[in-house]
Amino acid sequence: MYERGSTRRQLLKGALGAAGVVLGAPLVRLAAQTGPASAQTLKLADDLFVITMPGEANVVAQTTNGGALLVDGMSARASSALMAAVASLPGSGPVHTLVNTHWHPEQTGSNETIGKAGKTIVAQENTRLWLTTDVKWPWNGKEFKRLPKIAQPNKTFYKDGALDSGIRYGFIPDAAHTDGDLYVFFPKQNVLAVGDVMSGQGWPVVDYITGGWIGGIVGGLQRLQTIANDETRIVPGRGPVLSTKDLKTQADMYGTIYDRLSTMLNRGRGPSEAVAAQPAKEFEAQMGNADEFIRRSFESLWAYLSPDA
Ligand SMILES: [Zn+2]
DSSP: OHHHHHHHHHHHHHHHHHHHHHHHHHHHHHHHHHSTTOOEEEEEETTEEEEEOTTSOOEEEEEETTEEEEEOOOOGGGHHHHHHHHHTSTTOOSEEEEEOSSSOHHHHTTHHHHHHTTOEEEEEHHHHHHHTSOEEOTTTOOEEOOOOGGGSOSEEESSEEEOGGGOEEEEOTTOSSBTTOEEEEETTTTEEEEETTSOSSSOOOOOGGGBOOHHHHHHHHHHHHHHOOTTOEEEESSSSOBOHHHHHHHHHHHHHHHHHHHHHHHTTOOHHHHHHTOTTGGGHHHHOOOHHHHHHHHHHHHHHHOTTO
C-alpha cells in the first residue's frame, strides 16, 4: 500500500513537473474522488456493516443500543470521515470499542480519537508493543512513529477474549501478517473479520520486520478454517467480502508457494533467484504480478528458517 501510494505520488510529481498547468484540473478531480469523504457502507446484517473508502482498509462496524463497535479504524487522515460514516449507520452512536487487528497505520488511525474519548481499544499484546516503538521497513525505508500513550490499546490479551453480544476475538499466533494478528468473530451474524491475515485484493504485504512470514500465512489461513463454517462471510483487510471457499483456495495457493520457496531456500538460492523462478506464475493472472510478494516472502523465510537467524 505504501509503495503503491508513494509510486503514485512520484508519478504525480513527475507529471506536474512536465506539464503542471495542463494536468492541474484532472489531478484535483482525482484527489476529490479518492479523498476520505466518499465512504461506502455494505450491510451484512441489521446491526453489522462494512465501511470502505477508496485507498483505505476495510472497517467492520457493529451498532448496539446507540453505540458502535469497530474492527479497525482506517488511517489517521480518514478517521474523521470514518467517524461520520459510523454515526450515520442505523442504530449507531458513539464508538465504545475499537479493535485493532494489528498495528499497521491503515488500521490504527482512529486510535487517538477513541483513546482521547476514554473508550476501549482492544488488541493482542504484541500489537500494543509495536505501537509503543518506532518501526522501519528496510525494503523501502518507510518509517512508522510510535503512537502517543493515549492512542495505544488499553485492553490487551494474549490468547483470546469475548465482548458483549457473544462476540469472540482471538490471537492468530502463526504470524501471518504480523506477530500480533487477531480475528473477531460475530457468531450471530456468522461474520469473521480477519484484518490483513487474508487479502481480497492482490498479494499481501509480508511484514517480516514485525513477525509476518509466508509460513505464517499458510498456518493462519488453515487456522481460520477451524473457526469459519461453510456459510461464514469473511471480511479481509482489503477488497470484497470473501467466503470459506476463498479461504480454502488461498490456503492452498500460499501452501504451494511456501513449498516452492522452502525448496529453493534449502538449495541455497537467494531472493532474486526466487523471483526469477516465478514460483507464483499460475496465480498471477488473478492476483497480479508477484515479484514483490515473492521477494518479501523469501526474505521472511530467511528470518524464520535460516540456522543463524
Ligand atoms: Zn497490515
